[in-house]
Amino acid sequence: MKAAVVRGTQKLEIEDIPTPELGPKQVLVKIKYSALCGSDVHRFQYGMANEGSVLGHEYIGEVVQIGRDVTYLKESDRVVGGGGTQPEDAVLPKYPNDRYSARTVGIESTRIGGFAEYVAMDEWRPLLIPEGVSDELAVLAEPASIAVHAVRTSKFKIGDTAVVLGAGPIGLLTMQVLKAGGAARVIVSEPAPARAESARVLGADVVLNPLKEDVVERVLELSGGPGVPVAFDAAAAKPTFQQGLQMVRRGGQLLVVSMAWEDVDLRTVDWIGREVEMKAAYGSQPIDWQTGLNLMSRRQLSSESMVTDESFIGWDQMQSSMERLMKPEEHVQIVLVP
Numbered sequence: 001m002k003a004a005v006v007r008g009t010q011k012l013e014i015e016d017i018p019t020p021e022l023g024p025k026q027v028l029v030k031i032k033y034s035a036l037c038g039s040d041v042h043r044f045q046y047g048m049a050n051e052g053s054v055l056g057h058e059y060i061g062e063v064v065q066i067g068r069d070v071t072y073l074k075e076s077d078r079v080v081g082g083g084g085t086q087p088e089d090a091v092l093p094k095y096p097n098d099r100y101s102a103r104t105v106g107i108e109s110t111r112i113g114g115f116a117e118y119v120a121m122d123e124w125r126p127l128l129i130p131e132g133v134s135d136e137l138a139v140l141a142e143p144a145s146i147a148v149h150a151v152r153t154s155k156f157k158i159g160d161t162a163v164v165l166g167a168g169p170i171g172l173l174t175m176q177v178l179k180a181g182g183a184a185r186v187i188v189s190e191p192a193p194a195r196a197e198s199a200r201v202l203g204a205d206v207v208l209n210p211l212k213e214d215v216v217e218r219v220l221e222l223s224g225g226p227g228v229p230v231a232f233d234a235a236a237a238k239p240t241f242q243q244g245l246q247m248v249r250r251g252g253q254l255l256v257v258s259m260a261w262e263d264v265d266l267r268t269v270d271w272i273g274r275e276v277e278m279k280a281a282y283g284s285q286p287i288d289w290q291t292g293l294n295l296m297s298r299r300q301l302s303s304e305s306m307v308t309d310e311s312f313i314g315w316d317q318m319q320s321s322m323e324r325l326m327k328p329e330e331h332v333q334i335v336l337v338p
Ligand SMILES: [Zn+2]
Pocket: 037, 038, 039, 057, 058, 142, 143
């Protein structure tokens, strides 16, 4: 099968590799769509992916073959590439220690991910795509689960006004999850015009441009003075961490869902006196995936302007698309059609 194989820092080669062999409790999924995630781009950009591995974890497809002990899934089932509940007896690679992080240890080793024609998965791992949810929406299931997890683990409560810094895929999905969760208003800050427009299309109540206005001042104004109860940093840009801490009210929370791979600016005196809180959210749990899919089937999450005709690329554009995503992005989501 064809796959985009990591061959050094910032280098992918399209190669023919063996189609994965199935274990008795595994299914073979023919990948239909596989989105390029910011974290794939980081691993590519900073050389954090092992030689010979295949990146890609935001994919959907169809079950085309099942192992002999598979009971739950069958051929032609439409699935997303994760979200299932791990059985108690599952044997999984364990994180090396408590200090595990993407930066210090790296993400999984030499696995074959979703930038390939097929992927073999343990039967428990994928979730079925609900009827009525399009492939173009379902391909957002993994980032949607990240957004749900961020909101669920934050201090956000129904009726709150919240800020989302950054309107990349995670920011846009977080904004929609907040709306679905009963936010009074969601304010989005985003400098790239195409992304700001997506935020508007998808229902942001206010979209600020941090290059043209003082976003902290504006958020204070919009909140009537004290700041907002919770802000989400979905940008990992140099100034957003500081902005988020500055714009939350006394005792408020900055929920960090993005990963900054470079230093960010902080000046504690601007917010320490309000005893604000910073919390991180990382990854997602099965309930977050399921909730994301539920919101999709209730049409409370949309892929409009996130996944468009221009999103789709072929093998020949993999390398250039990864390179392009290293720079400030105009495209909201890029999706490989293997
Ligand atoms: Zn991702």
